[in-house]
Amino acid sequence: MTANDSPERTKQRVSEEQRRRVLDLRRRMSLREVATATGLPLGTVKTLVSRSGAFRDNLEHRAFFTLPPFRPSASTDLSTRAAPPQRTITGDKEVDALLWLRECIETGDEALIGLALEASKRIATPHKELDQRFREWEWKPYRLGLKPGIPPFRFHGLHELEGLARDSLALAKDRAEAAGRFGNVNADTDQEHWCCVVLAGMEPNDFDAYDDDEAAERFKAHPERLPHTLADCLHELDYWRDLWRLRRASPEAPGAYAYQGPGEASARRFFVEGLLAEIRPRNRDEAKAVLRYATAHKLFEGCAGDAILENLIG
Template identity: 90%
Template sequence: MTASTKQRVSEEQRRRVLELRRRLSLREVATATGLPLGTVKTLVSRSGAFRDNREHRAFFTLPPFCPSASTDLSPRSAPPQRAITGDKEVDALLWLRECIETGDEALIGIALEASKRIATPHRKLDQRFREWEARPYRLGLKPGIPPFRFHGLHELERLARESLARAKDRAEAAGRFGNVNADTDQEHWCCVVLAGMEPDEFGLYDDGEVSERFKAHPDRLAHTLADCLHELDYWNDLWRLRRASREAPGAYAYEGPGEASARRFFVEGLLAEIRPRNRDEAKAVLRHADARDLLNGVKGDAILENLIS
């Protein structure tokens, strides 16, 4: 065989090159397979398996935004004033917080301005409210308290920012979905792929079988770390919009079927498998993992090892 003769590569060798490339450098793949480095580079390049998967990205994308005529986006009237604690100043502050909770920008502005006219420092009113709250309730009945228990009574500015953000998310959800709490096509697909699998007592699915099933659908498989981040952003955005829903707000938002969570865990696992193409991609994964608290434990160590190896 002359030096100019091209080396034939079997289908099995090609599959092995692509499999190893997800964990090893090009030079390491060449050493492991005994193929010339140039041949390995050509096989990897021609496969397209290490370029962004356009079909995958198109599927894991939120529906386009269309302005909504929903009455949920119409200006809201101020809630009725109520005597809750019997302390006029505390009740006034409670009412202003209810106005802020509406998410209506104009009403929030009026409420914040009105709060400045309450002479007693808001922190003292917060203390008076806590003292009232700790007292035994007559007849065992609790008066209706507005839904802002995760904030101090005095944290009006913070509440206003979060309320406006939720209103913006509700508007986006209304413009993208008819019903943001209904299962999406992507969630339904996850259920189809994992059909027949049973979760354990904690609601978790076997990682090995989940991986095998999802990898059997290469058209919807992330090829690159950038693909992984694209899909994870899809899930995060979907749940962000659901958390803003008036029907199931905050921690009670519907996060979809367990199969969708299994898909997310699977994609997070790929962050430790797919090699970064360059430093910028590695840094993007590191920022994402840090923001989502993914760098702890065994999974976090695996992601870091993948990025720095």
């Protein structure tokens, strides 16, 4: 090495165009693959990526896609409720007693639920047999469908009191959380309004869906609210799922009738799910977190799932 060939003078200069290409490729490739594709030294690629900050969690994005803080209020007080009145529904005393205990459980009141479960043990006839007797009564001519005033059984049979109790307590907890976080959980949130503003002028197709490529282009035009990492993606997807969970608990529009938000918000969620197949995992733990999430929410079904999996193991 001559006197003029100092380490500082032999460092490769990187143009702004190269820097942008490195960051763009890094979203889809490993560091070593980026170095190969650009012809830059691996150390230079690592430095450019690290200094950009583009692959650290986006704190501004996370702050925006976060539920409002929980503020306990009188509306979230879970004080003991009065038991529902006992009624004659089928004329079968044991079946009617079990129906009443279910109504007590469906109040979501912890104290009533405990009393109802304890009382159910004193019914001598097996609960499955009572369930069958109720079904036979229900399906007689002119009795098709649930009778007025009989609570729907959702995913539980008449006899499945323990499962119903768990679901009722969870539902009551969600209702209390919704009341503590929102004045009206079914009103559009700031995040949903922002999605509508970003996609303003776009028209959904016949299936009320927005063009994926155009929606992605519009969302990417707002880098301050873009996920930088797969962890950011999971954070935002949790926000949308938690919002819907609280809306499903709403007594005004429960369960399947819950307001899922404007179509623009669904387009945003699909966009972020698509990023799970684009943003490279920073480490094994992040890849495993996405794998668990995608498995739990059945995102591996179809071509989109294959793309996510290829991104995680590629």
